[in-house]
Amino acid sequence: MTALWRHELRIFLRQRIALPALLLMLALSAASVWAGLAEVSRQNAVIERIQPQQAEDHAAVAGHALRDRDPGNAAYYTFYATWDRPSSLAFAALGQRDVAPYLLRVRALALESQIHESENYNAELALPGRFDWAFVLTFLAPLILIVLLHDLFSAEREAGRLRLLRVMAHDRRGWWLRRIALRAGLLLAALIVPVVIGGLIGGAGLAILGLVGIAALYIGFWVLLCLLVSRFKLGSIANAATLAATWLVLTLVLPALALLLINAAVPVRQGVELTLAQREAVHGGWDKTKQETLQAFLNHYPQYRDTRPVEGGFHWKWYYAFQHLGDLSVAEQAAAYRSGLEARDAWTRRLAIVLPPLATQVTIHRLAETDLAAQLAYQDRIRTYHRQLREFYYPYIFDERPFGPEEFKAAPRWSE
Amino acid sequence: MKRAMTSPDSAQPLILVDQVSLDRGNRRVLDQVSLTVAAGEIYALLGGNGAGKSTTLSALLGFLRPASGALEVAGIDPVSQHDQACARIAYLPENVALYDQLTACENIAYFMALAGAEPDRASMDRALDAAGLQVEARDRRVSGFSKGMRQKVAIAMAVLRDVPVLLLDEPTSGLDPRATADFNALLARLKARGTAILMVTHDLLGAADCADRIGFLASGRIVEEVRPADGIDVLALHHRYGEAAAA
Numbered sequence: 001m002t003a004l005w006r007h008e009l010r011i012f013l014r015q016r017i018a019l020p021a022l023l024l025m026l027a028l029s030a031a032s033v034w035a036g037l038a039e040v041s042r043q044n045a046v047i048e049r050i051q052p053q054q055a056e057d058h059a060a061v062a063g064h065a066l067r068d069r070d071p072g073n074a075a076y077y078t079f080y081a082t083w084d085r086p087s088s089l090a091f092a093a094l095g096q097r098d099v100a101p102y103l104l105r106v107r108a109l110a111l112e113s114q115i116h117e118s119e120n121y122n123a124e125l126a127l128p129g130r131f132d133w134a135f136v137l138t139f140l141a142p143l144i145l146i147v148l149l150h151d152l153f154s155a156e157r158e159a160g161r162l163r164l165l166r167v168m169a170h171d172r173r174g175w176w177l178r179r180i181a182l183r184a185g186l187l188l189a190a191l192i193v194p195v196v197i198g199g200l201i202g203g204a205g206l207a208i209l210g211l212v213g214i215a216a217l218y219i220g221f222w223v224l225l226c227l228l229v230s231r232f233k234l235g236s237i238a239n240a241a242t243l244a245a246t247w248l249v250l251t252l253v254l255p256a257l258a259l260l261l262i263n264a265a266v267p268v269r270q271g272v273e274l275t276l277a278q279r280e281a282v283h284g285g286w287d288k289t290k291q292e293t294l295q296a297f298l299n300h301y302p303q304y305r306d307t308r309p310v311e312g313g314f315h316w317k318w319y320y321a322f323q324h325l326g327d328l329s330v331a332e333q334a335a336a337y338r339s340g341l342e343a344r345d346a347w348t349r350r351l352a353i354v355l356p357p358l359a360t361q362v363t364i365h366r367l368a369e370t371d372l373a374a375q376l377a378y379q380d381r382i383r384t385y386h387r388q389l390r391e392f393y394y395p396y397i398f399d400e401r402p403f404g405p406e407e408f409k410a411a412p413r414w415s416e
Numbered sequence: 417m418k419r420a421m422t423s424p425d426s427a428q429p430l431i432l433v434d435q436v437s438l439d440r441g442n443r444r445v446l447d448q449v450s451l452t453v454a455a456g457e458i459y460a461l462l463g464g465n466g467a468g469k470s471t472t473l474s475a476l477l478g479f480l481r482p483a484s485g486a487l488e489v490a491g492i493d494p495v496s497q498h499d500q501a502c503a504r505i506a507y508l509p510e511n512v513a514l515y516d517q518l519t520a521c522e523n524i525a526y527f528m529a530l531a532g533a534e535p536d537r538a539s540m541d542r543a544l545d546a547a548g549l550q551v552e553a554r555d556r557r558v559s560g561f562s563k564g565m566r567q568k569v570a571i572a573m574a575v576l577r578d579v580p581v582l583l584l585d586e587p588t589s590g591l592d593p594r595a596t597a598d599f600n601a602l603l604a605r606l607k608a609r610g611t612a613i614l615m616v617t618h619d620l621l622g623a624a625d626c627a628d629r630i631g632f633l634a635s636g637r638i639v640e641e642v643r644p645a646d647g648i649d650v651l652a653l654h655h656r657y658g659e660a661a662a663a
Contacts, residue, residue: 003534007526014517160513164570167477167507169530170499 004175008182017147018183025144025190032133033198036091040202043102047083050103054081062405071396071403072316075389079105082385082414084378087369088204092195092211093134093361095370104382108389110282110326112334113275115379133195134364137215138357139251141191142222146243148183149226151236152176158236184223191215210367218360251357258355262347268340274333282326290318297321300328304398316397324390338376345372388412429454429488430580430612431476436485438468438475438636445471447636448485451614455580458603458613460623463633469616472633473583476614477507490580503531506574510586512566516559520549520569523558527573535576543572546605548598564591571602582606584615588622600626624650 012018058078065073083103090097106114153176156162169175192212199208229242290310294317298305310318352359365371392411396403429452438446446468453459463469474480475487478494478501487494494501514523524540535543544554547568558566567587574582588596603613603626617623623630624644630653632640642648 003525003529007522007529010522011515011518011526160509160511161515163477163479163509164507164513164527165530166479167502167505168527168573170503170532172499175530 004178005182008178012179012182012186021144021147022186022190025141025187026194028136028140029133029191030194032131032136033091033194036094036132037198037201039094039097040086040091043086043097046103047085050081050083050105054079054105058408062408066403066405066408069403070316071393071401071407072319074403074408075108075320075393075397076316078408078411079107080385080389080411080414081105082378082382083416084374084381085416088202089199089207089211089368090370091198091202092132093364093368093370094130094132095134095365095368096372096375097370100375100378102378106382106386106389108320108323108386108393110278110323111383111386112278112327112330113282115382116275133198133211134361134368137191137218137364138360141187141215141219142247142251142357143244145184145187145219145222146226146240146247148187149180149223150229150240150243152179152183152226153230154234154236154239157233180223180227184219188216188219191219207367211364214360214363214367218356221356250355254355255351255358258348258351258358262344262351266340266343266347268344269333269337274330274337277333278326278330281329282323286322288322290315293318293322293325296325300324301394301398304394307398308400320390320394320397338379341372341376385412385414430490431459431614432486432488433472433476434486434488436472436475436482436487438471438480438482440471444483445636446475446482449633449636449638450485451631451638451641453581453612453614455610455612456607457629458607458615458627460627460630461614461616461633462618462620462623462630464618467633468636469633470585471636473507473585473614473616476583477505478502504579504581506577506579506582508567508570508574508582508584508587510589511563512570514558514561514566514569517557519557520544520554520561520565520572523569524573524576528576531577533576539576540572543575544568546575546602547571548595548602563589564595567591568595571599575602575606580610580612582611582613584613584617586617587615588617588619596622620654621650 061074061078065077081103082105086097086102104114151158153162156165165175166172192215195211195215196208199205199211225246226239226243229239229246232239232242234242294307294310298307307317348358349362352362362371366373389412395401396407401407431451431453433449433451436446436449437444445466449468449472451459451461461469461472471480475482476489476494478498481495489501490504492501492504494505514520515526518526521537521540521544524543525535528535541551541554549565549568549572553561553565558569561569571587588599591599600622607613615623615627620630627644630642630644631638632642632653642653644650
């Protein structure tokens with residue numbers, strides 16, 4: 001039995017295409033893992049760097065904005081850092097982390113524009129997509145598998161060995177299974193060894209087994225497809241062409257069509273439109289009477305109903321009131337935007353049931369916490385934190401409590 | 417209809433083809449063919465292209481199911497019990513296709529492992545000696561081998577199999593005269609060991625040198641069966657069937 005595995009390995013590795021294909025798989029997988037680890041390390045470094053810088057920034061604000069002990073000034077000039085640290089598996093599937101911010105410094109002003117304004121400057125990153133391990137597994141590994149398996153049976157037939165093999169092989173089923181298992185197994189090994197090493201480096205622990213399992217299932221799916229095509233008893237070239245066309249349809253054409261259909265069926269306004277709508281509402285606040293603005297605000301925060309009326313020119317009470325009203329004015333649009341994104345995501349998951357490449361992507365990004373759900377969860381945490389910040393400053397602004405460096409230090413901190 | 421001539425040990429034929437008819441599409445390619453080959457007997461089946469020689473071999477290898485009639489290899493139906501029958505058959509195809517990336521010995525070791533055997537190097541060398549493959553060629557990759565050298569590797573495998581039935585498809589077509597003579601000598605040794613040998617060939621004169629019986633196949637029927645040992649005029653037969661066989 002062992003001898004047969006040894007013989008099969010020798011036959012396989014001495015094929016002209018086998019070793020280059022396996023080395024290419026290993027190189028692509030290693031490169032994607034390396035790139036992923038580098039990106040995750042860079043993001044972690046940025047997150048680490050932001051904290052001392054944040055302290056410096058706050059010290060500067062304390063020195064400048066607190067000279068007149070005005071909480072409105074402090075709230076206006078102080079940025080509070082929030083961050084979404086990458087998970088231990090994020091290196092394998094960077095997902096939304098390049099197009100959605102993983103670090104956002106917020107102020108106690110209107111929030112929606114702060115959340116969505118990053119869509120202005122990194123949209124181009126969304127075009128080429130990330131070269132990560134999930135990409136290598138979903139798109140490139142099937143191609144290399146096709147190279148290795150397309151002529152599994154047909155090459156024997158075309159070389160004239162099939163008859164002799166059929167006469168000689170005691171256990172023909174075992175022979176084919178051994179041959180398939182060896183090729184697919186070596187490819188899988190070339191694919192997963194780098195990601196397992198990456199997982200060890202990234203501290204993923206046993207969670208890496210999830211990625212290994214998904215990779216095995218996905219490669220298994222393509223092995224079955226190769227076997228299915230081989231049952232048609234076509235020539236090697238026809239097998240390769242059929243499998244390449246299947247790859248094209250399953251990994252590119254159908255997901256792209258599905259995306260178009262989903263986008264058409266579930267229209268979602270761009271986040272940047274939300275930003276503009278909110279800014280217009282906020283800027284409109286300057287043209288409204290202070291009384292009207294404050295009254296609308298106090299409807300939501302009745303605890304400040306007894307606040308001293310605002311008279312004369314600019315006042316922070318009025319300013320923070322219309323900032324918050326700006327958020328409220330687009331609350332419905334923000335909810336619609338979010339539910340639209342969630343509806344699209346739900347449709348994508350439904351389609352994933354029949355499109356294994358999509359299912360692979362969706363599952364890996366979920367495991368790596370780099371999908372839309374993770375992005376929205378981060379936004380939820382930002383919203384909660386932003387509310388804590390606002391509500392920290394409101395008593396000092398609306399009740400006109402004394403505000404000094406000690407109070408400034410007591411502002412809520414972002415917790416991971 | 418011509419019945420098969422009885423073999424020396426007709427009570428226990430190791431190869432039995434009894435009234436076999438076989439169709440491919442709408443065409444009948446074997447029509448009531450009968451032959452037997454006993455242990456220690458060489459049967460040569462001659463015929464022109466399309467006469468049904470290779471089809472007979474394919475049926476005995478269990479690759480084709482007859483429309484009627486019975487087939488047996490060492491008492492086993494090769495169609496319904498393909499694996500058991502193949503375990504008793506050594507087969508030498510006309511064009512021996514080996515793994516070009518392996519050496520002669522590695523090819524033998526692989527195919528023998530598939531058959532459930534693990535011959536050591538000494539026994540492989542003995543088999544290759546018997547087949548006549550030069551010592552210096554044995555550890556070379558077979559990609560540079562001639563047809564004859566490949567055939568010798570396959571013959572060595574057949575020798576190593578040590579099975580009761582040997583099926584040969586044009587075994588001497590790639591061999592030079594000296595190698596043909598060596599091959600015939602090897603067949604004689606296998607015959608002496610009790611192997612039942614069925615060979616399909618175009619070469620009547622060659623067959624007459626080694627076969628105990630010769631069957632002439634035309635249009636899917638065995639039209640005549642002769643024993644060279646009976647002093648028949650092989651040259652006359654050659655004129656009668658050889659030209660048709662060569663066509």
